[in-house]
Amino acid sequence: MAGPLGGFEGFVAKRYMTTKRTGAFVKVMVLFATAGIALGVFAMVVTMALMNGFREEIQANLFSATAHFTLGSIAGDLPDTEATLKTVRSSPGVVAASPMRFEKGLLRLPGSEAPPEALAVKAVDPATAGSTTSIFDSLAPIRIAQLKEGEVVLGRELQRRFGLRVGDTVAIAFLRLDLGLGGLQPKVAAYTVAGFFESHISEYDKGWAFIHLEDAKRLAHTDQAEMIEVRAGSIDKIDATKGALMKTLGGTFLATDLRDTNRALFAALKVEKWIFTAILSLIVLVAAFNIVASLVLLVTEKRRDLGVLLSLGATPTQVKNIFVRQGLGIGVAGTLLGLGISIPACLLVDHYRLIRLPSAVYDFITYVPLKLHAGDLALAALFPLVVAWAASHYPAKRASRVDPVDALRAD
Secondary structure: OOOOOOHHHHHHHHHHHHOOOOOHHHHHHHHHHHHHHHHHHHHHHHHHHHHHHHHHHHHHHHHHHOOOEEEEEOOEOOOOHHHHHHHHHOOOOEEEEEEEEEEEEEEEOOOOOOOOEEEEEEEEOOOOHHHOOOHHHHOEOOOHHHOOOOEEEEEHHHHHHHOOOOOOEEEEEEEEEEEEOOEEEEEEEEEEEEEEEOOOOHHHHHHEEEEEHHHHHHHHOOOOOOEEEEEEOOHHHHHHHHHHHHHHHOOOEEEEOHHHHOHHHHHHHHHHHHHHHHHHOHHHHHHHHHHHHHHHHHHHHOHHHHHHHHHOOOOHHHHHHHHHHHHHHHHHHHHHHHHHHHHHHHHHHHHHOOOEOOOOOOOOOOEOOOOOOHHHHHHHHHHHHHHHHHHOHHHHHHHHOOOHHHHHHHO
C-alpha cells in the first residue's frame, strides 16, 4: 500500500473525497479541517523555531562575550598556574586558555559627586585574553594585548554616563579589607583609562571593567591566578571538552559555564517552548472535530454506496479502513500544507532578519531569530497525523456497521 490513499481502500477513499457528487457542505468541512491542521502545524513550527532562536541567540551572545567555561580550584587560588595552564591547553577540545582573577568593586571618579558605580573587575592576561572571548574585538583605541599595569578598560555605557575619555584617572574601591590607621578599610587603587569596549550586552557594558592580571595579584598578595578561562571548538563541544578536562585534572578542580550560572534562564526558555507549543497544538485538536464532522456527514451521504460495497463482498474492516484513510488523507494534506508554508517562512525571516526588535527591549538581540530543528519538525509532522488517525476512527466504525440490506432499502 503506497501511502494513506493507496490500495483498494485508498482508491475508494480518494474517489469519495474528490468526486463532484459529494455534497458542498462536506467539501467545506473537509477544507476547514485541512486548513485547521495546516494552521496548527504552522503555529507549532513557528513557535518552536522562535523559542529555539531566542535560546540559541542568547546563548551565542553570552558565550561570545565570555569564555566557554571557567576552571577553578576548590581550595581557592590555583596551586600552580603555569602547570595547570599547560595541562589545560593540551587537553582534547581546548582551543585557548587564559588565566584571570575576579574582583568586585566600586568605581569612583576623582572630583566627581556622582555616586560610585558597582563593578565586576576581571583581571586578565593581555597576551592571551583575546583568544578566549570576542568582547575585546570592539576595544578601542588599543588592543587588549597592549593593556599595561595600572590601566583599566571600561564599557561604552560607563563612558557615556560619566563622560570618560582615554587617559582619565578613575579610582576603584575593591571589596577587600585592608588594615590601615583607621582600622579595616577597603582597598582603593587608581587606574588610567586605556580604552573602551562595547559588547552590546548592557550588563557587561555598564558593569564590567578589565585590569592587568599583575595588578590583581598584588592586590591579593599572591603570584597565582584564581581561575582559567577556556574556549572549546564550539558551544556544542563545551560539555565534551569540559568532561575530558575534568578527568585529566582530577577532583580538586571545578568547571562552570554560563549555562550553569544562568540555568534558571535556559530552563525557563525550554519550559516556555513546550508550554506555547502545547497551547498552539490545540488548533490541531479543534481541526480534528472538523474531520469527525465531515466524515460523519460523508458516511450519511454515502450510505447507499456502502451498502453496495458490502453486498459485493467488501468486508466491514475494508469499509472502516476507507474512512480511516480519508481522515489520514486530510491530516497528510494539512500537515504538508502547514510545513510547506512554515519552513520556507522561518528560513526567509531568519536569513534576511525581516522582523527587527527595538534596542530598548533587547539590547543584544536585534531581530526575531527562527531556528528549525529536525526533532521539532518531526513532532509537528507526526502529531497532526496521529490526531487525524484517531479522529477518523469513530465515523469509520459507524461506516463499518452499516447494514447493506437496510442501506439499499432506504433508497
